[in-house]
Amino acid sequence: MGRIIEEIYVWRLPVRLYHWINALCMVTLFVTGMYIAAPLLSPPLGEAVWYKGMAWWRYMHFVFAFIFIANFLFRLYWALFGGDKYARFGGFRPWSPSWWGTPFKEQVAAYLFLRSDEPNYVGHNPVAALAHFLFIFCGSTFMIFSGLAMYGENNPAGFSETLFGWMIPLFGGSYTLHFIHHLGAWMLPIYVIMHLYAVVRHDVVDRTSVTSSIITGYKHKVEEEPV
Amino acid sequence: MQSNQTFADVFRARGVSRRDFLKFCSLTSVYLGLSPSMVPNIVQAMENKPRTPVIWLHGLECTCCSESFIRSSHPSIEDLLFNMISLDYDDLLSAAAGHQLEDQRRKIMKEYKGKYILAVEGNASTKDDGVYCMVGGDSFLNTLKETAADAAAIIAWGSCASFGCVQNADPNPTGAAPVSDIIKNKPIVKVPGCPPISEVMTGVITHFHTFGTLPDLDRLGRPKAFYNTRIHDKCYRRAFFDAGMFVPSFDDEATRKGWCLYKMGCKGPTTYNSCSKIQWNGGTSFPIGSGHPCIGCSEPHFWDRGPFYQRLAEVPFLGSDSNADKIGVIAVGAAAAGAAAHAAVTAVKKAKADKDNTDKA
Incomplete structure (x- = not known):
């Protein structure tokens, strides 16, 4: 085994907190959302007024949705004003050859086994930056906007309806928006599979402790294995 | 033609007492969600303003809107209102036919230029110059454009005229398009539903007659007074929804107990209409009240939103549903x-x- 050459503090506490709160929220939102779409539990015995079976699942969905939104806004703030070089938007510059040029192509080639060596980034590599932009930034934004539009439906002219109600006609009605929100939820398990696989694989290939880095904050540079 | 009569004149001529007339005005203000202080405005308008001339066109449709409008179970109000508006042209109901009737339409358009309401039931076929809907020797597409040109406002009756309904459901062979896709330069009130509730239809006309303006519209162009909230929000079975007590199948005991029809594909949570408030046939019942899930008939493209008895829409994906x-x-x-x-x-x-x-x- 190679010796640890350097310890790099990559994920600062705000990033790690964001990551785990986000993970918790997304899993809870997925589970509660799927339950709302298809309530599986048997109905309770007795009077309807005694129970809050469905209402509780919806309430949990809303509670975690608002935590998710707050957490997302906090992460945006951190990306823009945190002054954290591994957590800013800087890593994602789709308009610039410094991003889609050599670095991106090299990383894609490595993932496609077209190169023998693997580029190694301390922060996010360009492909990871793209995945996070699409799934986490665009995906969360869409789920938040559509979610708030639907949340506002029972209070016309209220805060949510006024600010996000335009989503409903944009997607051709409330039912279609519900459908697309539901379809969008499936981004989560797809993303989780790809994310976990990529992390574990990079840890095995690069040996940078990327898996534990989201708990400890530290990644490691190790010596090439002595030949 | 009695187009200069006021509503009150018509009421009197039909033997309705002033007491009943005032009751009607109050009731209408309630339906419209107006404050009690607005009742005198309605009374004043009904007594003094000449009846609003209405041209009622029928395009690609099934006439269920007219059925709803004229066959309400409280004829003392709705049927009178039907007589009250100066319905100067309606090719379905008029005794005259042919050139005689078409001349009448053009005469009204000239006489009341910019003042009449154009009520459109059904939509227009746009494919192949609109040959799939010919009325009075011309395509409905042309008639609609011609009549809309001088109208003060357009009321799009029903889901057909508002959103397209079954005519423009996939694959839409005739290119049927709702009124708002064809007429762009006139205020349009959409009164969707298949058919819309009769009180909603009369309420919209009363509002226009009273205030001379269209009612407040929501983002989809529907009157807020009637389409502001979802059926789900005011549903009397909502308690069963919140408790998690759902009907699993139609032959289940829960159906008899009247539990929530959410799992049976009820579209109440995504459908904006007044069914759960005003109800149908003078407040007798509405689909959910009769044990059937809402099919969302007042929502855009509800025919294409998957089976009526399932929550999740089916979509073509990789060659299968x-x-x-x-x-x-x-x-x-x-x-x-x-x-x-x-x-x-x-x-x-x-x-x-x-x-x-x-x-x-």
């Missing part, structure tokens, strides 16, 4: 299979690299 969950599971499976395959190749590659290193050493 699928829903969001099936698509999601397939995509997750593909991601997992991709990851596994990638891992296998990585392992092979790493083993080979390790072997090369060992060989070199």
Whole structure:
């Protein structure tokens, strides 16, 4: 085994907190959302007024949705004003050859086994930056906007309806928006599979402790294995 | 033609007492969601303003809107209102026919230029110059454009005229298009529903007659007074929804107990209408009240939103009917299979690299 050459503090506490709160929220939102779409539990015995079976699942969905939104806004703030070089938007510059040029192509080639060596980034590599932009930034934004539009439906002219109600006609009605929100939820398990696989694989290939880095904050540079 | 009569004149001529007339005005103000202080305005308008001339066109439609309008179970109010508006042209109901009737339409258009209401039931076929809907020797598309040109406002009756309904459901062979797709320069009130509730229809006309303006509209162009909230929000079975007590199938005991029809595909949570407030046939019942899930008939493109008896719409995906969950599971499976395959190749590659290193050493 190679010796640890350097310890790099990559994920600062705000990033790690964001990551785990986000993970918790997304899993809870997925589970509660799927339950709302298809309530599986048997109905309770007795009077309807005694129970809050469905209402509780919806309430949990809303509670975690608002935590998710707050957490997302906090992460945006951190990306823009945190002054954290591994957590800013800087890593994602789709308009610039410094991003889609050599670095991106090299990383894609490595993932496609077209190169023998693997580029190694301390922060996010360009492909990871793209995945996070699409799934986490665009995906969360869409789920938040559509979610708030639907949340506002029972209070016309209220805060949510006024600010996000335009989503409903944009997607051709409330039912279609519900459908697309539901379809969008499936981004989560797809993303989780790809994310976990990529992390574990990079840890095995690069040996940078990327898996534990989201708990400890530290990644490691190790010596090439002595030949 | 009695087009200069006021509503009150008509009421009197039909033997309605002033007391009943005032009752009607109060009731209408309640339906419109107006404050009690507005009742005198309605009374004043009904007594003094000449009846609003209405041209009622029928396009590609089934006449269920007219049925709803004229066959309400409280004829003392609605049927009178039907007589009150100066319905100067309605090719379905008029005794006259042919050129005589078409001349009448053009005469009204000239006499009341910019003042009449154009009520449109049904929509227009736009494909092949609109030949799939010919009325009075011309395509309905042309008639609609011609009549709309001088109208003060347009009321789009029903889901057909508002959103397209069954005519423009996939694959829409006649190119049927709702009124708002054809007429762009006139205020349009959409009164969707298949058919709309009769009180909603009369309420919209009363509002225009009283205030001379269209009622407040929501983002989809529907009067807020009637389409502001979903059926779900005011549903009397909402308690069962919140408790998680659902009807699992129509032959279940829960059906008899009147539990929530959410799992039976009820579209109440996504349908904006007044069915659960005003109800139908003078407040007798409404679909959910009769044990049937809402099919969402007042929502845009409700025919294409999947089976009526399922929550999740089915969509064509990879050549078969699928829903969001099936698509999601397939995509997750593909991601997992991709990851596994990638891992296998990585392992092979790493083993080979390790072997090369060992060989070199």
